[in-house]
Amino acid sequence: MMLRTVRLIAAVVCFVLITLLFLDFTGTLHPWLGWLAKIQLLPAILAMNVGVVLFLVLLTLLAGRIYCSVICPLGVFQDVVSWIAGKRKKRRFSYSPAMNRLRYGVLILFIVALVAGVGSLVALLDPYSAFGRIASNLLNPVYLWINNLLADAAERMESYAFYHTNIWIRSLSVLITAAVTLVVVSVLAWRNGRTYCNTVCPVGTFLGFLSRYSYLKPIINTDKCNSCGLCSRNCKASCINTKEHSIDYSRCVTCMDCLNSCTKGAITYAHAPKATQPVLAETPATQAESSPNNRRDFLSLTALIATTSFLKAQEKKVDGGLAAIEDKKVPNRLTPIVPPGSRGLHHMAQHCTACQLCVTVCPNEILLPSQKLSNWMQPEMTYERGYCRPECTKCSEVCPTGAIDLISRADKSSTQIGHAVWIKANCVVITDEVKCGNCARHCPAGAILMVPSSKAPDSLEIPVVNAERCIGCGACENLCPARPFSAIYVEGHEMHRVI
Template sequence: MALKRTPIPASLWRRIGQVVSFALFLFLFIKTDYSGSDELTWAVNLLFRIDPFLALSAMLAGKMLVALMLPAVITVVLTLVFGRFFCGWICPLGSLIDLSRHILRPVRNNLDPGKRQAKYLLLIFLLAASFFGLPLAGYVDPFSMLVRGLTFSLQPALDHAATSFFTLTYRHGPEWLNLLTEPVYALLKEYVLPFASKVYALSVFSLVLLLAVLGLVRLESRFFCRKICPLGALLALFSRFSLLRLHGGSTACGKCRHCHTVCRMAAIDDQRAIATAECILCLDCLAQCPQGRIYYGWRKGGAAEQPTDLSRRAVLASLSAGVLAPLVLPTRPLARHADPLLIRPPGALAEDEFLGRCVRCGECMKVCIGNALHSTWLEAGIEGIFSPKLVSRIGYCEYNCTLCGQVCPTGAISKLTREEKHAAVIGRAYFDKNRCLPYSDGIPCIVCEEHCPTPDKAIKFRQAEVLNSRGEKVSLLQPYVIAELCIGCGICENRCPLPGAAAVLVTAEGESRHAGRMQGAGY
């Protein structure tokens, strides 16, 4: 007695693939955190390292082969075989976009198959600009946008909400309620929320960008993927040549153009021809074709491919824009003086190389154990937004921690051993003696000296007799910095007990990544 088997529809397989990929992505995202040992086992950098767009951009900017990014070749090879499945099955942002389509129903159902050239032009511009010194790829990369939104804003917001709620129940709820709520909170803390509450610069901005991308489905389904995403554009260029692809209906279909209507990518024209470059293999058409005519199979010779609609003029224009735009950069004062408060993480490459390779994925800031790394705004120029910088007053660089270099997918922050980390100078501290209590008010303090982590302390103190604010002579300890010992970790600034600005401050002076380099013509 044979059981009757109902085959699982093809589009359901795709949906399962999306769910599994997204779950894997979330797992890696949560795992991008200190795990109890100095070495990290899992991190979301895996996702970035298979991103050929970021790989290409980082390599063009660095003008070298970035070994860390070589796994991106796998994506390219798979795309050459299977087509643009990555966008339809793997991309976590794509999955979220599909999900938002169910919530925000697109106002237009008849998609305009044209105007999809924009993503190619953007891709060309970004890659050219990367090569000539204006690295902007991370701004629009789908993974970067997603991880930034989650890291800077969604996860911390969830944490603040949960903590407020469970603080309320803990402080004011009856005993029986706590028996229910406390285990839930413990589970959340263990598996979902960050270990400690965190804040991030540009958190709202990152969220707005992410929501905007998701909100674009209100206009047309997969708007971002079809018209903007440079990674999608790059994969589309490869998938034109894919060995396997969908084959569509023909004139034999009569009046039926259902495939043309259901395609979320507008990849099927009204002649039922499928544009392989645009097809993300969501398989809706295959599943829904009333005649079952659409199938996935080997490429056939002679089948006409839909044109990309790229005019030579437009390509040349974006190429030249990418080449010419970087020329204006040396005209900024930034070319002579870097912002002294721009303190890069330990192991960061020299500034130009660093920005070229940094893909703005935000992972270093996610993993930063002290919540010390934050998004730069315009301090490093128009090309520096979302790159990491140390904000000591919010958090300090933990002396023995080397996590940021471990998660950086491109090596913009090198992976350091503990010894190398101890020797990496990211800045130097100085005292504001007008505010520092033992100098300004004759009040004992030296909390900074206590926290200074170098075994031979960079902050030392001397006994001094001073007049306090009441005019009495007091004997106390006054701190000072020994520049050669200071590595700029910022714990002194972080722990300075003064309200508001600290009395001991760190600047990027003396950073070892620029050691021996003449700093411009300005000084």
């Protein structure tokens, strides 16, 4: 009972804190809670954080899948859904054999995608990233809406404890992906507890393989057991076979529920000598018995993939309260722009899990999930709503995988992530014959110079870009008055340069 209580408290604390990490749009919590993202298994592997990886492996070999029941936010989320479902119907689980072909097939596909650098597939299967997208795309708007309500209330009391922030959809495809993931995981957890963890999740399968050899594990004492089946009916991993008095340790998530449910004290969490460890054997009879369950699980996993979308709220933008300002459109960049510290497109694609942590924390609203298949859901920079300010290094501070290296403000100001390109046909100096110079006036690198457009003494000035000095921050593109396409835009660099 005590072990289960400790596990529950630790799981709730970790889940709440890591959820707040994804909801925090100010970045104030990340210096304190950022370690929770860095101890997730896949981010630690991609960041080559050997210490964390070894700790998680040794933890699993010592105590079983503690990671899945305490540290993994998607795993704890499934427990929350399953617990709510249990309020309506208790003891609703039953033993079912492992779907090993599906489990290890997904794991092999995951490893191949990881080695081959197919980041979009890796991001889709990784449980930490899946929860991050759910929190960032579905929970974060609600959190921001509550924040804005509090800001309205504080303003009436002449307080500035809260401030308004924009609520907007960053990527419809990622929003739909997050919604579908939420529906699939929630329905499976509602019906069958940890089905997702033990059939689809590659991290769960990998740790499950290690947990077969864990030192501590739940052990059934056959002398005390009366085969009442309470442990099996309370096992959300469906891994306890009361007929055989055996436990499939590769699927056991060490939740301790079986210890709490056994009225005879027949299950203990201890070390079992190798000779007395029960071995799970699957006979043709048990396989035939469970085939309807397997078919139901498969149909649940495939038939529940449905799409959902939200209508984007149209914001009325006015100039001085008089004239509507047309929204800027994204230019057709030949090369995407990725944040300073990411080194370039290849490094970003190899290390990013698309968890959306950097997208959430970006105060300038310039990081958006990509909708291209080659780097789907990974962050790209675009300057319709703002530009990359030289003093801001938030994205590099929160990235847990090393996809964006921690970078200083001085290094950021000397890192060239792209260069500006002037489009004569869009410039208001040419189209409207008016003075401008906005791009040169606001360039923090001094890379834009205004020169006469002709030899006439009263000719208007046009911008000339010094590509060697430009760092690609996007201030010129964002502040250009031309609509819908800016007269100057940033073209990305595949490999970042130091100037």
